Ligand SMILES: Nc1ncnc2c1ncn2[C@@H]1O[C@H](COP(=O)(O)OP(=O)(O)OP(=O)(O)O)[C@@H](O)[C@H]1O
């Protein structure tokens with residue numbers, strides 16, 4: 001049993017507030033990804049969980065035990081560092097065995113665990129080599145094997161794939177997923193790569209300027225962003241945000257209209273590029289500026305009454321720059337956002353209808 | 354089209370002539386001293402000098418080694434140098450580690466101060482030091498001389514080891530902590546082995562600084578002189594080939610010592626794991 005409870009953690013570096021009253025609950029065996037732009041505090045949070053950084057306020061509990069004041073070695077966790085931090089003066093075998101040896105495991109135990117971990121990550125051929133003679137991807141595997149060898153209840157990873165090339169990253173990603181699922185460790189995985197976060201994690205926590213904006217399953221995060229920031233950060237291309245005037249419980253723009261649970265004034269419609277159908281008349285007026293054939297789709301960039309928008313059209317659509325199209329978004333998939341607070345208004349009435 | 358090969362050849366030329374210069378710079382004086390030491394009385398006074406090692410003789414060397422007190426002085430010198438090495442590493446390495454790993458107020462001032470100790474002229478310190486050493490019983494002892502030599506070698510040891518520790522990624526230590534090490538264990542198992550080559554270099558310099566230092570060693574001792582200080586008094590009234598023999602003997606231990614630790618100097622693990 002090793003759930004993690006992060007209770008109103010705060011961290012300041014002098015005047016900079018890196019984390020502000022951040023709370024997070026990770027269930028035993030769950031895989032959580034911390035996703036966010038550079039400088040939002042992901043690494044800081046991970047290091048506080050590990051005990052490598054001291055929080056300014058708040059508490060950390062692992063498996064019900066308050067570890068807030070314990071040194072890293074007493075927190076019962078393992079970590080994979082962004083630059084691997086594989087010990088250069090030890091063979092791969094000794095690297096993987098390091099945590100076990102520190103625990104005082106017998107030679108026989110060390111041997112079985114090292115063999116198991118290195119088998120999982122396919123590094124048996126290199127066990128006698130020194131890390132200097134390994135490629136980046138191989139070193140990365142050694143770092144993961146070293147962490148898995150101690151059979152940790154909690155596993156922390158800080159952008160472990162960021163130093164790999166695109167192909168290797170994809171390969172390691174699927175491999176990691178199966179290896180980690182088998183290990184059963186509670187995992188916190190830091191990344192700024194959304195496909196990595198969405199592909200790997202049970203739940204994704206989107207961070208922004210030291211707070212968690214939303215935490216949810218990847219699909220829910222994509223379909224129902226809680227804030228404008230999340231909608232813009234998750235998904236490629238980012239969600240379209242179109243401001244529309246509201247009167248009498250309906251948002252209207254051009255020939256488009258939709259019921260909305262907002263008072264008179266302005267509302268922002270968050271619309272995914274692929275939730276838009278192209279028609280000849282009615283709907284939102286869209287002036288095409290750029291067409292990008294992406295293979296699976298034809299990505300159109302243009303303007304709706306002066307507001308930037310992107311539409312994923314079918315690859316065989318005949319559209320040229322300068323065309324004026326009319327767009328019909330799927331009403332039940334629109335996310336209505338309060339333009340002042342940037343928060344979503346909850347399920348749109350269109351979905352209920 | 355021929356630009357690249359020509360510039361490469363030029364670079365090779367510069368590279369090798371640089372190497373040759375360095376070799377001549379270091380080896381020529383040593384060779385000349387060796388020639389004088391083994392050339393015998395005749396060899397030293399022959400003119401024009403022969404640069405070839407003909408008719409060598411061990412006579413001067415043997416006579417020199419038979420001089421009263423040379424062996425004792427050599428042993429004493431080695432003891433002082435060894436102590437200096439030990440003290441400057443024991444004090445300098447932790448100071449360097451602190452400089453490298455912790456941000457504390459007045460850090461750059463501390464760095465400056467460490468170097469400034471070298472700016473203090475030993476000549477001014479000599480008299481008060483002598484008086485103090487006599488009072489506390491360190492006068493004419495190896496430990497006393499080693500302490501002064503440590504003061505000379507320490508700035509170097511501290512600054513070298515600080516840049517050494519800076520070159521070892523902090524994540525390596527943090528990984529060790531996460532995987533069960535205390536701070537000291539992480540230092541011993543991870544940082545120290547990685548820093549060993551550099552520390553060996555710092556140790557050599559401490560040894561050599563002490564071995565070659567003559568002023569403090571002369572002033573602070575009477576009977577327990579280091580070889581350098583002893584030779585200074587003896588050689589002043591010796592014939593020329595004797596002096597060469599003495600000079601050669603002075604060089605020898607440093608060279609031998611460097612050879613002994615060269616394995617650590619070059620045993621680089623490729624600390625950079627990027
Ligand atoms: N040791 C430090 N001293 C001062 N400020 C720091 C320190 N470490 C982090 N910060 C600040 O805290 C904030 C969060 O940093 P953090 O490293 O957690 O970001 P991150 O989300 O991991 O970013 P990235 O994706 O670039 O790694 C940043 O504004 C950073 O400048």
Ligand SMILES: [Mg+2]
Nearest residue numbers: 042043044158
């Ligand atoms: Mg980071």
